Amino acid sequence: MYDGLLIVLSGPSGAGKGTIHDKVLKILPNIKKSISVTTRKKRINEIEGVHYYFKTEEEYSQMIADGEFLETASVYCHNYGTPKAPVFEMLKNGNDVIFEIDNFGSRQIKKKYPDALTIYIMPPSFKELESRLIARGTESADSLATRLGNAKRELSEYNDFDYIVFNDDADVAAEKVVAIIRAEKCRMNRNEHIIKGMLENKK
Amino acid sequence: MYDGLLIVLSGPSGAGKGTIHDKVLKILPNIKKSISVTTRKKRINEIEGVHYYFKTEEEYSQMIADGEFLETASVYCHNYGTPKAPVFEMLKNGNDVIFEIDNFGSRQIKKKYPDALTIYIMPPSFKELESRLIARGTESADSLATRLGNAKRELSEYNDFDYIVFNDDADVAAEKVVAIIRAEKCRMNRNEHIIKGMLENKK
Numbered sequence: 001m002y003d004g005l006l007i008v009l010s011g012p013s014g015a016g017k018g019t020i021h022d023k024v025l026k027i028l029p030n031i032k033k034s035i036s037v038t039t040r041k042k043r044i045n046e047i048e049g050v051h052y053y054f055k056t057e058e059e060y061s062q063m064i065a066d067g068e069f070l071e072t073a074s075v076y077c078h079n080y081g082t083p084k085a086p087v088f089e090m091l092k093n094g095n096d097v098i099f100e101i102d103n104f105g106s107r108q109i110k111k112k113y114p115d116a117l118t119i120y121i122m123p124p125s126f127k128e129l130e131s132r133l134i135a136r137g138t139e140s141a142d143s144l145a146t147r148l149g150n151a152k153r154e155l156s157e158y159n160d161f162d163y164i165v166f167n168d169d170a171d172v173a174a175e176k177v178v179a180i181i182r183a184e185k186c187r188m189n190r191n192e193h194i195i196k197g198m199l200e201n202k203k
Numbered sequence: 204m205y206d207g208l209l210i211v212l213s214g215p216s217g218a219g220k221g222t223i224h225d226k227v228l229k230i231l232p233n234i235k236k237s238i239s240v241t242t243r244k245k246r247i248n249e250i251e252g253v254h255y256y257f258k259t260e261e262e263y264s265q266m267i268a269d270g271e272f273l274e275t276a277s278v279y280c281h282n283y284g285t286p287k288a289p290v291f292e293m294l295k296n297g298n299d300v301i302f303e304i305d306n307f308g309s310r311q312i313k314k315k316y317p318d319a320l321t322i323y324i325m326p327p328s329f330k331e332l333e334s335r336l337i338a339r340g341t342e343s344a345d346s347l348a349t350r351l352g353n354a355k356r357e358l359s360e361y362n363d364f365d366y367i368v369f370n371d372d373a374d375v376a377a378e379k380v381v382a383i384i385r386a387e388k389c390r391m392n393r394n395e396h397i398i399k400g401m402l403e404n405k406k
């Protein structure tokens with residue numbers, strides 16, 4: 001277990017995890033974000049190593065073969081992944097690292113790093129989720145039904161997550177995430193090395 | 204599992220758990236305190252049912268026989284105990300209840316109610332604990348050695364507690380306890396009934 005916390009925010013589209021992610025970073029600005037690797041083309045305003053690490057398909061496949069990813073996914077024929085080494089380096093240095101990622105990614109991360117702190121962001125009801133998705137105006141009826149179906153299937157896998165935060169009000173929800181992060185640092189199992197040190201040195 | 208949280212603050216004498224307990228109640232004034240039962244004589248300024256429930260030795264023994272206590276201890280030939288029924292009633296009604304109690308009491312509570320949230324308050328070091336006990340000026344050399352010995356033995360049983368809060372600054376420590384209480388309410392296992400309800404009603 002590293003000194004830093006690996007924090008995963010997940011939840012269905014429409015749950016507001018992006019907004020909460022940004023609000024948490026405003027309250028706790030020292031938390032680091034991880035930079036993904038992708039095979040998609042660099043856009044004109046993007047900077048290598050800031051927005052993404054851009055790789056060819058061959059390079060990406062080699063990274064998978066070498067077990068270099070914490071999680072990887074294919075979205076519209078492009079690969080996106082989180083390289084393990086820089087994240088573990090940050091955690092080792094005592095930095096907390098936050099991820100905003102889907103269930104599939106979250107599950108991969110928890111498998112590779114069981115000490116990850118996983119938080120599921122959920123709208124207060126499915127009815128509310130539906131209203132939010134409709135309000136976006138970007139969803140076809142088909143895509144809306146798919147998203148709602150996915151949200152129900154995903155929530156039924158709730159045991160994959162340590163915490164759930166119902167997002168009724170984004171500020172309140174962000175404060176809850178901040179409380180969870182602060183509380184986790186006080187969890188007994190994360191402090192065992194300190195206690196053992198105290199008992200050994202009797203300081 | 205009840206809707207309310209049963210919160211236990213424990214730690215060695217000199218850890219500052221009383222101060223933290225009071226500060227937490229100032230931040231979260233809705234948390235209830237439990238009223239103990241005792242066999243010691245009522246003092247002139249004490250009110251039955253406010254400070255304590257005063258019982259005879261016989262009544263107390265009967266309560267033990269009837270399994271009415273969450274925890275019980277004998278201190279200087281008097282018995283002190285926490286009656287189970289009023290605490291469970293408060294928890295059932297969704298109220299959080301806080302206890303400031305020693306390790307022995309905390310362990311009894313956790314055994315009878317495993318969903319209890321147990322927080323160990325610890326000075327930043329044994330050196331600091333010693334200084335605080337000396338500063339009190341109330342401890343003989345013998346009693347000081349006993350208290351320090353007990354603190355070391357108790358800390359070695361750290362696995363009995365869910366969280367540890369190092370009390371360097373009482374305000375910071377109280378804020379940590381508040382964060383723990385807020386975070387616990389978001390723990391997945393404490394929200395299972397809500398999630399199951401959402402999935403069943405698809406609301």
